[in-house]
Amino acid sequence: MEAHCKQTFHRARPCRTLMSHQHKIDNVQLHDLPNFATALITNMPASLVIGLVGxxxxxxxxxxxxxxESLGIDASDVTSPTFTLLQSHQTKALRDDTNDDLPHVLHHLDAYRLADEDEFLELGVDELFEESGSWTLIEWADRVEAVMPPGALWIRIEIDDDNDARELILSTRSAKVAQGFLGL
Structure with missing residues (x-):
């Protein structure tokens, strides 16, 4: 099989299997996720696309x-966007006009009910992918893998049935994003 990944937002062969940087975090309980989220925000670029899989x-x-919540957004305002498809939230950094190293906007998308990548692109996500100072988080991103940007951070969440803990598997093709793995 030819290893081929396009560097555009148009339909391409899925490339997640070709990730050159990977980091695993074992035995994560759901109540540990806020600490992981804070570490992620602290160590990742202010502009980032994150594909969530599980x-x-x-x-x-x-x-x-x-x-x-780590970005100063009320967690109760963040619900699964399965039916709305896209939710956008201003972060504390934008509201307070502070810290350009943090994202100012959080976009939350859900690809679960989308028919295909074309429907995903019709939402205008390619503009979100290029937006400076924002994090775009996409649940069920494996359903639109072919149009994800090459520098995306992928987070696969796997459940350990024995103890209900999670294993987080982070992967990316971006050296800049992978540099953030060191602080996790």
């Missing part, structure tokens, strides 16, 4: 809520 109930929305 089974139903794995903790994708809970992780988004933890990230939102």
């Amino acid at each position: 089974t139903l109930g794995a903790g994708k929305t809970t992780l988004v809520q933890s990230i939102a």
Whole structure:
């Protein structure tokens, strides 16, 4: 099989399997996600696209809520956007006009009910991907993998059935994003 990944937002061969940087965090309980979210925000660029992958109930929305709360957004305002598809929230950094190293806007999308990548692109996500100072978090991102930007951070959440803990598997092709793994 040819290893091929386009560097555009148009339909391309899925490339997640070709990630050159990976980091695993074992034995994460749901109540640990706020600490992980804070570490993620502290160590990742202010502009980032994050693809979240995992089974139903794995903790994708809970992780988004933890990230939102760490950015000064009321977690109760962050719900799974399965039916609305896209929610955008201003972060504390934007409201207070502080810290350009933090994202100013958090976009939260859910690809679960989308028919295909074309429907995803019709939402205007390619503009969100290029937006400076924002984090775009996409639940069920594996359903739109072919149009994800090459520098995206992928977070796969797997449940350990024995103790209900999670394993977080982070991967990216971006050296800049992978540099943030060191602080996690």
